[in-house]
Amino acid sequence: xxxxxxxxxxxxxxxxxxxxxxxxxxxxxxxxxxxxxxxxxxxxxxxxxxxxxxxxxxxxxxxxxxxxxxxxxxxxxxxxxxxxxxxxxxxxxxxxxxxxxxxxxxxxxxxxxxxxxxxxxxxxxxxxxxxxxxxxxxxxxxxxxxxxxxxxxxxxxxxxxxxxxxxxxxxxxxxxxxxxxxxxxxxxxxxxxxxxxxxxxxxxxxxxxxxxxxxxxxxxxxxxxxxxxxxxxxxxxxxxxxxxxxxxxxxxxxxxxxxxxxxxxxxxx
Amino acid sequence: xxxxxxxxxxxxxxxxxxxxxxxxxxxxxxxxxxxxxxxxxxxxxxxxxxxxxxxxxxxxxxxxxxxxxxxxxxxxxxxxxxxxxxxxxxxxxxxxxxxxxxxxxxxxxxxxxxxxxxxxxxxxxxxxxxxxxxxxxxxxxxxxxxxxxxxxxxxxxxxxxxxxxxxxxxxxxxxxxxxxxxxxxxxxxxxxxxxxxxxxxxxxxxxxxxxxxxxxxxxxxxxxxxxxxxxxxxxxxxxxxxxxxxxxxxxxxxxxxxxxxxxxxxxxxxxxxxxxxxxxxxxxxxxxxxxxxxxxxxxxxxxxxxxxxxxxxxxxxxxxxxxxxxxxxxxxxxxxxxxxxxxxxxxxxxxxxxxxxxxxxxxxxxxxxxxxxxxxxxxxxxxxxxxxxxxxxxxxxxxxxxxxxxx
Numbered sequence: 001x002x003x004x005x006x007x008x009x010x011x012x013x014x015x016x017x018x019x020x021x022x023x024x025x026x027x028x029x030x031x032x033x034x035x036x037x038x039x040x041x042x043x044x045x046x047x048x049x050x051x052x053x054x055x056x057x058x059x060x061x062x063x064x065x066x067x068x069x070x071x072x073x074x075x076x077x078x079x080x081x082x083x084x085x086x087x088x089x090x091x092x093x094x095x096x097x098x099x100x101x102x103x104x105x106x107x108x109x110x111x112x113x114x115x116x117x118x119x120x121x122x123x124x125x126x127x128x129x130x131x132x133x134x135x136x137x138x139x140x141x142x143x144x145x146x147x148x149x150x151x152x153x154x155x156x157x158x159x160x161x162x163x164x165x166x167x168x169x170x171x172x173x174x175x176x177x178x179x180x181x182x183x184x185x186x187x188x189x190x191x192x193x194x195x196x197x198x199x200x201x202x203x204x205x206x207x208x209x210x211x212x213x214x215x216x217x218x219x220x221x222x223x224x225x226x227x228x229x230x231x232x233x234x235x236x237x238x239x240x241x242x243x244x245x246x247x248x249x250x251x252x253x254x255x256x257x258x259x260x261x262x263x264x265x266x267x268x269x
Numbered sequence: 270x271x272x273x274x275x276x277x278x279x280x281x282x283x284x285x286x287x288x289x290x291x292x293x294x295x296x297x298x299x300x301x302x303x304x305x306x307x308x309x310x311x312x313x314x315x316x317x318x319x320x321x322x323x324x325x326x327x328x329x330x331x332x333x334x335x336x337x338x339x340x341x342x343x344x345x346x347x348x349x350x351x352x353x354x355x356x357x358x359x360x361x362x363x364x365x366x367x368x369x370x371x372x373x374x375x376x377x378x379x380x381x382x383x384x385x386x387x388x389x390x391x392x393x394x395x396x397x398x399x400x401x402x403x404x405x406x407x408x409x410x411x412x413x414x415x416x417x418x419x420x421x422x423x424x425x426x427x428x429x430x431x432x433x434x435x436x437x438x439x440x441x442x443x444x445x446x447x448x449x450x451x452x453x454x455x456x457x458x459x460x461x462x463x464x465x466x467x468x469x470x471x472x473x474x475x476x477x478x479x480x481x482x483x484x485x486x487x488x489x490x491x492x493x494x495x496x497x498x499x500x501x502x503x504x505x506x507x508x509x510x511x512x513x514x515x516x517x518x519x520x521x522x523x524x525x526x527x528x529x530x531x532x533x534x535x536x537x538x539x540x541x542x543x544x545x546x547x548x549x550x551x552x553x554x555x556x557x558x559x560x561x562x563x564x565x566x567x568x569x570x571x572x573x574x575x576x577x578x579x580x581x582x583x584x585x586x587x588x589x590x591x592x593x594x595x596x597x598x599x600x601x602x603x604x605x606x607x608x609x610x611x612x613x614x615x616x617x618x619x620x621x622x623x624x625x626x627x628x629x630x631x632x633x634x635x636x637x638x639x640x641x642x643x644x645x646x647x648x649x650x651x652x653x654x655x656x657x658x659x660x661x662x663x664x665x666x667x668x669x670x671x672x673x674x675x676x
Contacts, residue, residue, distance in 0.1 A: 001453055001454050004453055004455075051533075054533075087412070087414075088412055088413060089413065089434075094385075094388075097470055097474075098385075098388055098389055098392040098470075099392060101389050101392065101469045101470065101473060102389070102392040102393045102395070106469070106473050107473075107477070108470075108473055108474060108477050109477060110474075110477045110478045110534070112474075112477075113470070113473075113474030113475075113477050113478060114478075114533045114534040114663055114664075115533075116470065116474065117381060117434070117435075117436045117662075117663050117664060118381070118413050118434035118435070118436075119434060119435040119436055119662070119663070119664045119666055120533070120664060122435065122528070122664055122666065123528075123533050123663065123664025123665055123666070124533070124664075126528040126529065126530035126531075126664070126665055127530060127531065127532065127533070127665075129530070130530050131528060131530055132527055132528050132529070132530050132541070132542060132545060133527070133528060134445075134526035134527060134528065134549075135435070135526075135528050135666060136433065136435070136442065136445075136446065136526075137433060137434055137435040137666070138431050138432065138433060138434070139412070139413040139414045139431065139432045139434050140414050140417070140430065140431045140432065141408055141412055141414040141418065144414075147429060147430075147431040150429055150455075151431070151446065151449075154449045154450055154453045154455065155449060157453055158449045158452045158453050159449070174399060174400070175392075175395060175399055175400050175401045176388070176407070178400065178401060179401070179405050179406075179407035180407050180408075180412075208453050208454045208455050209454055209455065210372070211429070211455065212372070212427075257430070260427070
């Protein structure tokens with residue numbers, strides 16, 4: 001296995017000033033102007049009412065992007081294995097817990113506690129879609145998108161089955177923001193499958209034996225979008241999305257760990 | 270859903286170690302498991318004021334990280350460092366990196382709360398405006414990735430590094446990640462396992478869910494009243510097994526994963542997700558249920574978890590396969606539990622015994638009546654050939670591993 005390859009059949013996206021993949025694609029192609037504004041998170045209609053009330057930003061974000069990607073790919077969410085990747089668990093929820101634990105009575109709500117696990121979004125995804133397939137939940141700080149893509153491509157290539165990759169981050173309130181300055185929510189979902197089809201947007205691949213490179217990461221020409229890339233770890237995927245939006249072939253280097261870029265090759269269908 | 274076909278040949282445990290409230294290193298755990306002793310004690314952790322028992326590792330506060338990685342200093346990474354120093358594990362990783370190249374060694378570790386204790390403490394020291402007044406190295410301590418970042422940095426590794434954080438299945442699922450990465454030829458070997466350390470979030474969180482027992486936890490016992498929280502670190506160095514594995518080798522034959530799609534904090538009542546994970550692990554190992562000689566149950570000692578797992582095990586294996594939970598000995602070590610119990614299974618295979626269900630002395634009559642199980646109340650001296658380890662977590666995330674003796 002010299003290259004790990006998957007067909008990209010659907011994209012879901014939500015971020016500051018970015019409402020979905022078709023609108024983002026127009027912006028990345030330079031056909032529409034990028035206007036930054038707070039990320040608009042839709043209410044998760046697919047969840048039962050009790051879970052909908054408890055849904056955090058991460059849950060709303062992953063349900064919106066995941067379902068957009070699955071619909072575009074013509075896949076069934078209930079049968080799909082998933083890879084969730086995020087640079088940290090829910091910052092707001094974590095703030096509330098740590099603040100409560102600093103008080104004398106230390107009362108925290110059961111809902112806050114179960115929303116504190118890094119796999120909360122994966123759990124709600126299963127409840128919303130009925131998916132009993134495996135779900136892998138990863139974290140690698142600022143390299144979280146990169147390791148998610150590695151893991152998803154490995155799963156597609158080794159297991160020869162479709163995988164939905166969901167990368168997401170949500171904003172951190174003060175005082176956590178002072179040590180982890182993530183300003184807002186950004187999420188994307190990529191529906192990946194072993195076989196090329198009429199729906200395929202492109203083939204993505206990495207070198208199995210040497211996925212990393214010393215080359216610097218690609219940047220975006222739009223300064224506002226490049227600032228977004230740098231400020232939210234999940235948005236480190238934007239150079240890949242820009243190349244996809246333009247139907248370009250070639251290799252994109254994504255920010256991974258310090259001194260270690262992830263080289264992804266795009267082969268348009 | 271069809272379980273996936275075997276994607277890879279077996280891997281072997283090239284090195285392993287475990288540190289928990291039972292002690293540091295393999296030998297103390299082998300002795301404790303053979304004797305059925307427990308490391309649980311009344312909770313005196315930090316300023317915690319809860320009527321519960323915990324599995325605290327002695328001496329964690331005295332551990333000092335190598336100076337160049339001082340920013341990583343937190344209870345979780347101290348516990349990791351303490352464990353890495355046992356059983357020649359650090360030397361085995363260094364030898365593997367020298368043999369294969371540092372970019373060919375992966376680091377896949379599980380944790381649930383990582384070094385969040387640092388942030389909990391910093392929140393107590395906020396100023397009048399709510400700002401931190403202490404140095405908080407968020408990325409190196411609190412962040413979930415901190416554990417894998419520390420282990421990678423400490424050994425100068427350059428392969429893929431990530432943390433799997435899916436609550437209590439975390440450090441079981443890393444075995445599956447390593448298996449796939451080795452099958453894809455991305456790496457030659459992997460440091461897997463997990464570390465979770467005591468913090469206020471989990472103790473007060475499980476208290477809020479009314480799941481903490483007031484006494485040492487007693488999985489599957491008639492009088493069980495909930496769980497005991499523990500802390501632990503377990504590490505395994507995994508590499509491809511030779512075609513003819515040595516008699517003393519311990520092999521990973523299968524890893525099965527599933528999701529419950531049911532509820533965030535309670536399992537599917539019939540254990541449907543658990544059953545899917547066990548079936549997938551058996552399918553990958555190419556084994557029938559009858560080939561399994563012992564199951565290390567997830568067995569947290571909460572009535573709903575034990576009942577769901579008991580039903581799943583009884584429906585798949587019937588009433589005769591020996592099984593037990595070792596959480597009465599260690600407490601529930603959360604994100605480290607899967608790694609800890611995989612190492613316990615390694616000890617059982619290597620030394621020829623089956624751990625008993627520490628803490629239990631009378632099986633819940635529900636299990637003798639509705640879903641009969643061969644639950645071991647005492648350790649048994651017999652040599653298993655194939656064993657299974659179950660790990661099921663919050664959010665309905667399940668993982669089962671099948672391990673075997675070589676030869």
